[in-house]
Amino acid sequence: MRAGLRQSAPVGRPVRDIHLRHPGAIEPLRRGHPWVWKQAIGRGLEGAVPGEEVQVVAPDGAPVGRGLVDPGSPIAVRMWTHGQAPLARAEWRRRTARACALRARLFDASHTSAYRLLHGEGDRMPGFVVDRYDRVAVLRTDGDAAAARVPDLVEALVPELARLGVATLAHRIAVKGQPPRHELLHGEPPPETATVLEHGLPFVVDLARGQKTGAFLDQRDNRQRVRELARGSRVLNLFSYAGGFSLFAAAGGAAHVTSVDVAASAHATAQASFRAAGLDPRAHAFATADCFAFLEGARKRGDTWDLVISDPPSFAPSEKAVPRALAAYRALHGACAAVLAPGGILCAASCSSHVDPAAFLATLDDATLGRADLRLLEVRGAGADHPTLPSFPEGRYLKFTVLG
Secondary structure, rough: OOOOOOOOOOOOOEEEEEEEEHHHHHHHHHOOOOOOHHHHHEOOOEEEEEEEEEEEEEEOOEEEEEEEEEOOOOOOOOOOEEEEOOOOOHHHHHHHHHHHHHHHHOOOOOOOOOEEEEEHHOOOOOOOEEEEEEEEEEEEEEEEEEOOOOOHHHHHHHHHHHHHOOOOEEEEEEOOOOEEEEEEOOOOOOOEEEEEEEOOOOEEEEOOOOOOOOOOOOHHHHHHHHHHHHHOOOOEEEEEOOHHHHHHHHHHHEEEEEEEEOOOOHHHHHHHHHHHOOOOOOHEEEEEEEHHHHHHHHHHHHEEEEEEEOOOOOOOOHHHHHHHHHHHHHHHHHHHHHHHHEEEEEEEEEOOOOHHHHHHHHOOOHHOOOOOOOOOOEEEOOOOOOOOOOOHHHHHHHEEEEEE
């Protein structure tokens, strides 16, 4: 463990009680939902320290479970256990080992060396996400509670990383208005970029400047689906970012791929991935433009594509933003349909947990698209390295639809 990391609270320290306000808050927790909203708490948060282990109790004083408190967050407690079971060091090790063992069964690193190693709530370790990029693992924490308990995770995780052949663990810290930075937790400092494999195809990840931990690994299997659909097609990839869908379409035998993103630097990473995979980026187009403006210009020119992929950033960062987000999806999908050739395929994605599948599908109906020749072929999500809990619909955030 890196020198200077704060140690977790000593064993035997008194556990603070957090009292729920209403009995109705108990049932979701009993079923396994991992969040206690601040508004559901009657008392007990006063003086609580982020990352402190707390006992959540019902209004009648009955124990509900234990979790880590984050008094400054709307999600005031993230639950780890039921009843009065403590969050002991052995439990950190058990859950970390179980998450890593699952990925060892799911992936052969000689074929896919980039995947989510630990998926927070879905692996019953809420607040912690770890992505593997070959020999580098990158941690992201959600909230002050998880950030305070990084030492506990490192202690449990480093032995598992060694078994997987991962030599470096870094904590990616993003502060609003500042570029992201890495805090080294174990091993050698991470490189700025890494070349990894996904379904046997090499691609370049910008670890230093890329979004999230460097790449959007939740779309891995959907990129492979695009590879299968792209043969012989003219492909348009909107919000292309680092060009994952573009790369897989080209590798799948697309006749031509047009990638559109507002960030020119993302195109540079995409082109590096093309070269790493033995593909000539000069045979394809990379447009630095606003996607809505690009689509309007293409419509006016009469340009069409056989396969259109739309994977925008989240339009709904909060519940309040949902009506505006749905209007944006409708406008975007209508514009996509206007440039989709007859007989073509439209792949439309949403990464917002606040937009449920039914609401998203309603932005793809005949009236919105302005055409009545498309059918819903598939509704897909993230891969098995992004597990979710049956009681936690917020975890099923990714929707990837295929219409043709």
